[in-house]
Amino acid sequence: MTDAAIEIPRYQLTAADGTPLKLAMARATRRARLRAFALVLPLLVFVVVTFAVPIGQMLYRSVHNDQFSAHMPNLVAFFAADETKGVPGEEGFAALAKDLDLSREERSIGEVGTRINYEIAGTRSLFTSAGRKASKLEPPYKEAILALDKQWGDPELWNVMRRASSPHTLSFYLAALDLQYDKSGAIVSAPEDRRIYVPLFIRTLWLSGLIAGLCLLLGFPVAHLLATLPLRYSNLLMIFVLLPFWTSLLVRTTSWMVLLQSQGVVNDILVSLGIVGESGRIQMMYNEAGTIIAMTHILLPFMILPLYSVMKTIPPRYYRAALSLGATPWTAFWKVYFPQTVPGIGAGVLLVFILAIGYYITPALVGGASGQLISNLIAFHMQKSLNWSLAAALATLLLAGVILLYWLYDRLVGIDNMKLG
Amino acid sequence: MNEMTPMSPVRGERQGRASSVRFQNVQKSYDGEILVVKDLNLDIASGEFLTMLGPSGSGKTTALMMLAGFEPATHGEIFVNDSPINNVPPHKRGVGMVFQNYALFPHMSVAENLAFPLKVRKLGRGDIEARVARALAMVKMESFGGRRPVQLSGGQQQRIAVARALVFEPTLVLMDEPLGALDKQLREQMQYEIKHIHENLGVTVVYVTHDQTEALTMSDRIAVFNDGRIQQLSTPDRLYEKPENSFVAQFIGENNRLSGAITEVADAICTVSVDGGPTVKATKVVPGGRGTRTTLSIRPERIELAPAKGALPVVIPGRVEELIYLGDHVRVRMSVAGTDAFVVKVPNRVGRTLEPGHETTVGWDPEDCRALDEIAA
Structure with a gap:
């Protein structure tokens, strides 16, 4: 190398025509990258429109509810100006009278009542009946409205209305966690007889965990068999594993109903064998047991497939090597084979658990009262009570729980180690 | 050592x-x-x-x-x-067993792999450590105990596999x-x-x-x-x-084959009439007397190219077909006795004087040419 060559400053690598190398590379591959992007664009749009946007809306709905605030402008303005809590003076009642009349005209009084009814049961009719008479109200409004119903003098009602005057609220999350505001506005737990969501969350987690555990227990030997049998047998076995997979979920669930009900196949066999008496037919359905049995069966393939895909990659020579080194068959399995299946176990358990935690149809059909999961209650609020904000809050908590579990799994096992099918 | x-x-x-x-x-x-x-x-x-x-x-x-x-x-x-x-x-x-692809346990470190057969034999901890260290020293990989098998090269994995198969003596x-x-x-x-x-x-x-x-x-x-x-x-x-049959002769080392039939037997030496070619002498290995079909086997390096007259008992004509230069020696493919796949290995100083098409002779000692069982063609 000559001295001159050494002295050339090399700040940047350049292509032959002097453009920086990175820029030249980007230009050279731009067309290919654009084409690749165009190929995934339809899916991207689809995912955004059908997944990201609805989920975002759901998250937003859980903290945003303008059923009250949108239709009661005068009260909203009054609450903004007056900070005192409890029952207001004449001014507040005047605003209420105006808004009642306004929302009656708009035919939105029912919606307003429903919003307050979420927090104080039985108040919907308070609003609708007051709305009907709102046009006839004369000042002084406070006395006139109190004359309609004494409940208008309840300070808690006014506190609830004050909170509802802001479209952004945490009260649905509080409700979803069995919490509520007390009279002074502090957050306390709901009365014991009205706590339903937290126990249901706990039951959902417990049942999902149990189902994942049962699936692992039942699926592990099957996956091992699948991975080690000669091809012609394992193909047949694989079809048996996948056959229920291809059958409608509803068909499988109803066939469990045929089997498990008290006049069903299983009970009939037990009775005819004399194992249980006619009066002692076992209740295996419309309770937790039904949910556990049917869901374990339905989710089993989701455990077997990731386990199988991992076991398939473990060559038998490891097990043989362990034997040749003096390990008993059990030690060879436990110390050498089993640890290598952990990525599959992690993937399978996580998959089954996440699917189970949000499962709806099966518990709805065979769960009875004690076998319901949180998703059944979300559906109830979506379809029956129409309290979508509460449904959204419950669903968001569920989503957060799943993401938390996923994060935990990543920390403990590492998502890179997960192998799905 | x-x-x-x-x-x-x-x-x-x-x-x-x-x-x-x-x-x-x-x-x-x-x-x-x-x-x-x-x-x-x-x-x-x-x-x-x-x-x-x-x-x-x-x-x-x-x-x-x-x-x-x-x-x-x-x-x-x-x-x-x-x-x-x-x-x-x-x-x-x-x-002790060493497997084809080493079969080192991927979820254990090198030292844990080596300790495995000792642990299942319930040896004391100090004893295990001493033996693992000694096994690592045996394969000259003292500093690799903490690595995972995937972090080792193929040769290193191989050494560890050997050490593991030997560590429990x-x-x-x-x-x-x-x-x-x-x-x-x-x-x-x-x-x-x-x-x-x-x-x-x-x-x-x-x-x-x-x-x-x-x-x-x-x-x-x-x-x-x-x-x-x-x-x-x-x-x-x-x-x-001294391969005893044609399979061994063919499987081990390179081997020129000539098919023929035995025409005469004299103690250990027999005379073989090569199909479509000359009659040569060879060491008789195949059982059977006159008329027995046989495959002659002779190593390429035991053949002499253009031997001096009378130096070897067997000398037959051949033609050089192709020269393959292999550095220290030259492989000469020749047409001899009806086959054109007859290979002779010559030192490269001799090989340089040859040219394809060259008509010459090849010769060998009957000791080096073995009449083995016939290979069904």
Whole structure:
């Protein structure tokens, strides 16, 4: 190398025509990258429109509810100006009278009542009946409205209305966690007889965990068999594993109903064998047991497939090597084979658990009262009570729980180690 | 290696502790229709390095697997130190084994891999550490104990696999094509290392390979397998110099073949009329008298090109067809006695004087030309 060559400053690598190398590379591959992007664009749009946007809306709905605030402008303005809590003076009642009349005209009084009814049961009719008479109200409004119903003098009602005057609220999350505001506005737990969501969350987690555990227990030997049998047998076995997979979920669930009900196949066999008496037919359905049995069966393939895909990659020579080194068959399995299946176990358990935690149809059909999961209650609020904000809050908590579990799994096992099918 | 190498303490403990192995009328079938191993009889002396050599499907690996206990023998008995082991499960045989792709446990560190056979034998912790350190020293990988197998190169994994198979001091070690996955240079180096470890430890080694060079380099004796039978069991030099049948001659080393029929027998030497060619003299190996079909086998390096008159008993004409330059020597492909695949190896100083189309003669000593059984063409 000559001295001159050494002295050339090399700040940047350049292509032959002097453009920086990175820029030249980007230009050279731009067309290919654009084409690749165009190929995934339809899916991207689809995912955004059908997944990201609805989920975002759901998250937003859980903290945003303008059923009250949108239709009661005068009260909203009054609450903004007056900070005192409890029952207001004449001014507040005047605003209420105006808004009642306004929302009656708009035919939105029912919606307003429903919003307050979420927090104080039985108040919907308070609003609708007051709305009907709102046009006839004369000042002084406070006395006139109190004359309609004494409940208008309840300070808690006014506190609830004050909170509802802001479209952004945490009260649905509080409700979803069995919490509520007390009279002074502090957050306390709901009365014991009205706590339903937290126990249901706990039951959902417990049942999902149990189902994942049962699936692992039942699926592990099957996956091992699948991975080690000669091809012609394992193909047949694989079809048996996948056959229920291809059958409608509803068909499988109803066939469990045929089997498990008290006049069903299983009970009939037990009775005819004399194992249980006619009066002692076992209740295996419309309770937790039904949910556990049917869901374990339905989710089993989701455990077997990731386990199988991992076991398939473990060559038998490891097990043989362990034997040749003096390990008993059990030690060879436990110390050498089993640890290598952990990525599959992690993937399978996580998959089954996440699917189970949000499962709806099966518990709805065979769960009875004690076998319901949180998703059944979300559906109830979506379809029956129409309290979508509460449904959204419950669903968001569920989503957060799943993401938390996923994060935990990543920390403990590492998502890179997960192998799905 | 001298006595100062880290191996010496191990050697002291193990001197004279090696197992003998005997296969007696062993047969093996996987499907009840085809015998993979047909009537195997084999004695392996204690401390011997015996190689089972053969093409794939010849039954050599199956024989090894039966010895390791992973496959039951369909018929016959295998003895280790004169006690039958057919009903001993593999983990009680105390046989060290090195697998084809090393089979190091991927979820354990190198040291844990080495400690595994000691842990299952419930040795004390200090003892285990000392033995693991010694095993690592034996394969010169003292600083690799904390690594995972995936962080090692193929050669390093191989060393660890060998160390693991030896760390619990078995008296019999089986190796199933252990060098198959390594590149050529590393393979040669590992051959010497394994050979030296065997010499130092004095254990019995049964080694399976399809690579004849490997077998020739390392073994005390080689059993050449084909079609479920041992074709020849002999020392490397005898196998190469004096193959007893055409398969062995062809499988080990390079080999020129000429087909013909025996016309005359005089003690160990016979006269063979080569099909469509001359009559030559050869060492008679194939049984049978006049008229027996035979395949003549002669090594390319035992043929002399244009020998001086009267120097060799067999001299026949040939034509140079092609020269292949291989550095230290030149391979000359010739047309001789009706075949154009007759190869002669000549030193490159001689090879340079040759040209394709050159008419010349080739000659050999009947000692080096063996009349073997005929190969069905």
